[in-house]
Amino acid sequence: MTLWSGRAEGELDPAVWELLRADDLELLPYDCTATAEHAARLHGAGLLSADELNEVEERLSAIAHEPAAVLSSDEDVHSAIERLLGPVGKKIHAGRSRNDQVAAALRLYVVDACEGAREAIEALALVVLSFAETEADTLMPGYTHLQRGQPLTLGHHLLAWVEMLERDRGRFAAAREAASASPLGAGAVAGSTLGLDAPEGQLRNSVDAVSDRDFALDYLYAAAMLFQHLSRIGEEIVLWSTSEFGFVRLPEAAATGSSMMPQKLNPDVAELVRGKAGSAIGRLTGLLATVKGLPLAYDRDLQEDKAPVFATRRDVRVALRGLTVFVSGLSADRERLASAAADPLLLATDVAEDLVRGGVPFRDAHAEVAGSVRDGTFSTTGTAAESVESRGAPGPGGVHDAIAAARRRFGART
Structure with a gap:
């Protein structure tokens, strides 16, 4: 019945x-x-x-x-x-309706999902920080437009991953807060005559309480942003593990082979995480489209809010766990990284800035160095290590201090 x-x-x-x-x-x-x-x-x-x-x-x-x-x-x-x-x-x-009942249950679900995502993000960030600590002083090229730009260290680069993950953790915390209010007492749309005590954290308006799904969209947005970042991390691992780059070696316990080509070791974890970004973005836009034209208060269309939230929670869980294991097993090929970082053209900006210190306007210095690169006469006695040291990136304390600060923000011992 x-x-x-x-x-x-x-x-x-x-x-x-x-x-x-x-x-x-x-x-x-x-x-x-x-x-x-x-x-x-x-x-x-x-x-x-x-x-x-x-x-x-x-x-x-x-x-x-x-x-x-x-x-x-x-x-x-x-x-x-x-x-x-x-x-x-x-x-x-x-004194209640399925309208406020389902809103209450879904809010509790989203609170739990956000907490699980936050914990899993922290686990991944700490693994990345351990990798960064190991490779804090390992030189590599920094890239723009996927072209070599300036030298930096692998530790510095990996800290960029941590910055993205830290913002993701903050978004899930905000989504958790948004989901924490209670719609109980709203009933179908206008409460009841039974005089029940208001629950703690009750939403102010009964119409809004049963019709609001902003909290679910906040969760899906946080997840979509997370997967955007995981996709970028995955893409870099895919590139770095190719023979053409050769910057990292894949962990055999977290990589796959080919059913036909015996020599292959594939970064499937990174590729699957990258692929799931499309699904996460689609679920966010799908629910946005569902709620955009609904009159207040509750409409049965809102039954469609659950599938994207449930599927997203599963994807967040398996992607973060799998990528954490995958990254923990990565190892750097320091010889290949050092060879790439030894490219003298990585120091072109340093040479131009040296001319600036001698009084040459930067635009003229830029033109002079660009001309020497173009005609094949560019040369420098500097090294990538000296360049990194002179720039002090990522801050006055260097990479090691930046890693220690990030560990403290994630509540781990330095």
Whole structure:
């Protein structure tokens, strides 16, 4: 029996039921948590006895860990929970609607997903920092337009990955905060007459409480940005591991071979992470398109909010875990990196700046050095190591201090 069957007689056509039924099993433990909070509010209003409250809490604790108890005949986890509560379940929906119920459960789900993402980002960042510490002084070319530009160190470059990950961690923290408010008490659209106590952190407006999905979009945006960064990291690993670059060696425990070519070792982890960026961006734009034209308050279109959030959480989890293992096994080919960093043209800017120190206007110095490169007469006695030292990148304390500072920001010992 559906929760709304009192209004419509007879059974639904199977094709309609297939469309209506929500694939929301992942919300089960979160809906149980929200239902327990609502039961406590019913008890506070004298609508649920102490014995009934205890029974509800005990049953919910068991239901939360029994997803198999949700049947194909249940329209969603909300109706399944009410059924599984037994006779006392008939009382539990007083003062609420599936509108505020699903919003509450999804908010709790997003809070948990954000926390999981934050922890996984920290694990990846610490692995990158360990790699950066090992290669803090390893020289390499810095690139713009994928062309060699100026010398720097591999440690300095890897710190750029950490900066991206730190911003991602902040975005998930903001999404978690946005999801933390409670829609309970909003009911279907305008609350109820039962006089239930307001939950902690209750949203100010009942219409907004049941119709808002900004928090889900914030989560999907944070994930899309994360995957954009993971994709860029993956792309660099793919490039660096090619024979043409040869800057890093892949870990055999986290790379794959070819079913046909015996010599191959492929960076599949990096490629899959790069590929998942497209899916993450698509889910964000998809939900944006779903909500953009909806009138307030709740519309059944919002049932479509769950699939992108659920899928994104799974992708965030497996991508971060897999990439963490992958990066932890990378090793630098210092000989290839040193050979690339020894390219004298990497010091062209240094030569121009040396002329500036001698009083030559920079534009004239730039033209002079560019001309020598063009006609093949460019030369310098400087070295990549001297260039890096003279520039002091990434700061006064150098790469080692920058790594130590990043470790402190991520709560790890230096």
